[in-house]
Amino acid sequence: MDLSVRIGELLMPNPVGAASGVFGYGEEYEGLVDIDALGALYTKAVTPEARAGNAAPRLADTPAGMLNSIGLANPGLDAFIADKLPALRKRACAIVVNVAGKTEDDYLRVVEGIEAEEGVDGYEINVSCPNVAHGGMAFGVDCALIERLTRRLRDAADAGAKARARSGGPSARRPIIVKLSPNVSDITASAKAAEAGGADALSCINTLVGMVIDLKKKTPTLAMKTGGLSGPAIRPVGVAAVYRVSRAVALPVIGLGGIGCADDALQYLLAGASAVQLGTAIFARPEAPADTLAGIRAFMEAEGLERVAEIAGLLR
Amino acid sequence: MKRFDAPVTSLRPIARDYFELRFAWKAEAGLPLPGAFLTVRAGGQYDPIVRRPFAFSCYAPDRGEAAFIFQKRGRGTAWLSGLRAGDSIDVLGPLGKGFSPPPPGSRPLLIGGGIGLGPMLYLAHQLAKEAARGSFEAPVLALGFRTEAQLPKLELPAGTVLCTDDGSAGFHGSVAEWLWSFDSSVPPALFACGPAPMMAAIDRYAAARNAPYQAATEQWMACGVGACAGCAIRLKDGSYKRVCADGPVFDGSLIAWED
Ligand SMILES: Cc1cc2nc3c(=O)[nH]c(=O)nc-3n(C[C@H](O)[C@H](O)[C@H](O)COP(=O)(O)OP(=O)(O)OC[C@H]3O[C@@H](n4cnc5c(N)ncnc54)[C@H](O)[C@@H]3O)c2cc1C
Ligand SMILES: Cc1cc2nc3c(=O)[nH]c(=O)nc-3n(C[C@H](O)[C@H](O)[C@H](O)COP(=O)(O)O)c2cc1C
Ligand code: FES
Numbered sequence: 001m002d003l004s005v006r007i008g009e010l011l012m013p014n015p016v017g018a019a020s021g022v023f024g025y026g027e028e029y030e031g032l033v034d035i036d037a038l039g040a041l042y043t044k045a046v047t048p049e050a051r052a053g054n055a056a057p058r059l060a061d062t063p064a065g066m067l068n069s070i071g072l073a074n075p076g077l078d079a080f081i082a083d084k085l086p087a088l089r090k091r092a093c094a095i096v097v098n099v100a101g102k103t104e105d106d107y108l109r110v111v112e113g114i115e116a117e118e119g120v121d122g123y124e125i126n127v128s129c130p131n132v133a134h135g136g137m138a139f140g141v142d143c144a145l146i147e148r149l150t151r152r153l154r155d156a157a158d159a160g161a162k163a164r165a166r167s168g169g170p171s172a173r174r175p176i177i178v179k180l181s182p183n184v185s186d187i188t189a190s191a192k193a194a195e196a197g198g199a200d201a202l203s204c205i206n207t208l209v210g211m212v213i214d215l216k217k218k219t220p221t222l223a224m225k226t227g228g229l230s231g232p233a234i235r236p237v238g239v240a241a242v243y244r245v246s247r248a249v250a251l252p253v254i255g256l257g258g259i260g261c262a263d264d265a266l267q268y269l270l271a272g273a274s275a276v277q278l279g280t281a282i283f284a285r286p287e288a289p290a291d292t293l294a295g296i297r298a299f300m301e302a303e304g305l306e307r308v309a310e311i312a313g314l315l316r
Numbered sequence: 317m318k319r320f321d322a323p324v325t326s327l328r329p330i331a332r333d334y335f336e337l338r339f340a341w342k343a344e345a346g347l348p349l350p351g352a353f354l355t356v357r358a359g360g361q362y363d364p365i366v367r368r369p370f371a372f373s374c375y376a377p378d379r380g381e382a383a384f385i386f387q388k389r390g391r392g393t394a395w396l397s398g399l400r401a402g403d404s405i406d407v408l409g410p411l412g413k414g415f416s417p418p419p420p421g422s423r424p425l426l427i428g429g430g431i432g433l434g435p436m437l438y439l440a441h442q443l444a445k446e447a448a449r450g451s452f453e454a455p456v457l458a459l460g461f462r463t464e465a466q467l468p469k470l471e472l473p474a475g476t477v478l479c480t481d482d483g484s485a486g487f488h489g490s491v492a493e494w495l496w497s498f499d500s501s502v503p504p505a506l507f508a509c510g511p512a513p514m515m516a517a518i519d520r521y522a523a524a525r526n527a528p529y530q531a532a533t534e535q536w537m538a539c540g541v542g543a544c545a546g547c548a549i550r551l552k553d554g555s556y557k558r559v560c561a562d563g564p565v566f567d568g569s570l571i572a573w574e575d
Contacts, residue, residue: 021544022538022539022543022544023543024542024543024544028539028541028542028543028561029541029543031317031318032317032318032319032408032541044545052555052556053545053548053556054548055550056535056548056549056550056556057535057536058536058545058546058547058548059366059536059537059538059546059547060536061364061366061390061392061536063363064362064363064364064365065365066365066366066538068538068544068546070544070545070546073545073548073556231362231365232362232363232365260361260362280365280366280538281365282539283365283366283367283538283539283540283544284357284365284366284367285319285357285406286319286408287319
């Protein structure tokens with residue numbers, strides 16, 4: 001049985017990854033999660049400058065889910081390269097850097113900065129961030145912008161791969177994975193825009209916009225008022241998105257949103273996902289990624305499948 | 317730090333809406349020290365999805381047992397309050413940085429309000445043992461309650477000061493008011509856990525007395541291990557710290573209590 005998954009030139013040892021933002025840069029979960037046994041680790045978003053994050057409180061509890069408004073708190077590009085990347089490089093799993101910014105140039109600076117470094121296997125582009133040039137509207141709601149941003153990042157990563165090859169380093173062309181926002185009227189339009197811009201893969205979904213109001217205080221619970229909804233509550237939204245997107249484009253789709261066990265992951269794989277990520281479920285059960293992989297393996301054995309990609313073919 | 321399933325050894329009500337939950341502690345996970353905490357799953361497979369944090373209220377290595385004291389507040393703690401001896405809880409811990417020893421020659425003043433009861437009680441027992449061996453004075457524990465009905469049915473260290481807002485038992489007033497009335501000729505070292513207004517009042521007292529102040533803080537958590545930056549707490553200088561990994565015990569003079 002072959003559990004590996006190919007995303008462009010990137011070969012993930014298995015289809016189960018840890019989603020961006022829930023896993024930091026891996027180090028905090030050392031000893032709780034067998035990080036080397038993951039298919040991929042998607043880092044916390046990296047922005048050009050360090051970000052302190054949003055005002056507190058940043059979390060709220062919801063039925064079968066949670067809201068977060070972390071605000072892309074991260075140490076910034078230079079500190080990521082100096083302090084986080086050395087440990088990530090030694091991991092056996094694929095390392096995908098989640099990229100974010102306030103402007104298109106921010107995204108470009110992060111990808112260009114990391115292109116000069118070894119030990120990163122791909123980029124996941126978080127287009128759910130507010131775009132300051134457009135009054136804070138998310139990049140992901142504008143298809144022309146998604147296409148242009150994707151093309152600029154693809155070009156930068158191509159240039160980086162060539163430069164590394166010239167200096168005798170590893171020349172792999174790192175995939176650009178565009179992470180789609182569900183907060184749009186037609187997610188397949190975003191998917192097609194990313195495909196037109198040269199994306200190598202898509203991941204879906206990011207969190208849904210939500211609000212909780214504290215009845216005692218009569219204020220929104222989150223300091224930022226709204227936040228991103230994640231967890232089991234959003235799984236049906238994610239499965240539907242993957243089903244539609246995987247039929248609208250020819251790119252591999254990485255499914256996430258509310259996955260906590262193999263049965264959840266199998267719904268995504270049947271819907272057309274090539275791989276999956278676990279986010280919020282890792283908070284609840286750090287063993288969830290390992291159990292999910294074991295369950296997928298057992299399913300493939302029972303169904304007599306050789307490759308993960310065959311799972312999608314079973315959907316009637 | 318480990319994730320393990322622990323049998324509940326006892327769950328008993330100790331005051332209105334307050335419970336003490338004792339459970340088997342796995343020694344390999346590490347020492348559950350005062351000020352440190354654990355997180356538990358408090359419900360079914362999917363709901364609530366986020367683990368609930370609680371501070372340790374004791375550890376008895378001889379019995380292999382740890383405990384926390386919790387207030388029934390919402391759905392997670394309601395679920396916990398229905399547990400019985402022999403049931404199993406899903407524990408992750410010990411997490412966070414606990415209290416540091418008081419300076420030599422000081423008098424530790426331990427202030428607890430509301431759900432701060434558990435960690436302050438644990439610390440009081442620990443410091444009483446250590447004070448007997450020397451370097452600082454015996455600790456004084458002061459606990460604040462709204463009214464007599466809230467007083468816990470627990471064995472409290474000798475000399476514990478009870479304060480009630482309505483004067484129905486002990487000192488009439490808040491623990492902070494008691495603090496100002498306490499005549500300490502020995503330099504005090506403050507330790508506290510409780511609601512933000514109480515913590516802010518102690519900050520003002522500590523500043524006036526130029527006393528060190530170790531504060532156990534609280535903030536909503538998701539991962540509990542420092543990975544998600546969800547549990548941020550604001551400092552007076554405008555920066556943020558993670559309660560779970562940088563704390564939960566901080567130098568109380570640095571925290572922006574008045575937020
Ligand atoms: C480090 C730490 C140590 C703690 N130690 C204790 C303890 O020893 N004993 C104890 O009773 N409680 C303690 N708490 C608080 C405890 O975690 C919450 O009361 C509990 O999570 C509530 O869960 P619930 O599902 O019953 O409530 P929910 O239904 O989720 O909420 C009920 C109410 O509690 C508030 N709340 C929930 N979680 C928190 C939180 N983490 N911080 C502040 N407010 C919260 C909500 O805003 C709401 O008003 C601690 C919290 C932290 C962060
Ligand atoms: C605390 C938290 C922080 C997150 N940070 C990021 C981030 O930095 N970049 C990003 O693309 N997605 C981020 N996400 C979204 C997740 O990667 C994921 O898309 C979403 O949570 C849905 O998956 P889940 O239901 O399995 O959690 C974050 C989610 C959570 C809960
Ligand atoms: S709860 Fe995740 S960093 Fe503290």
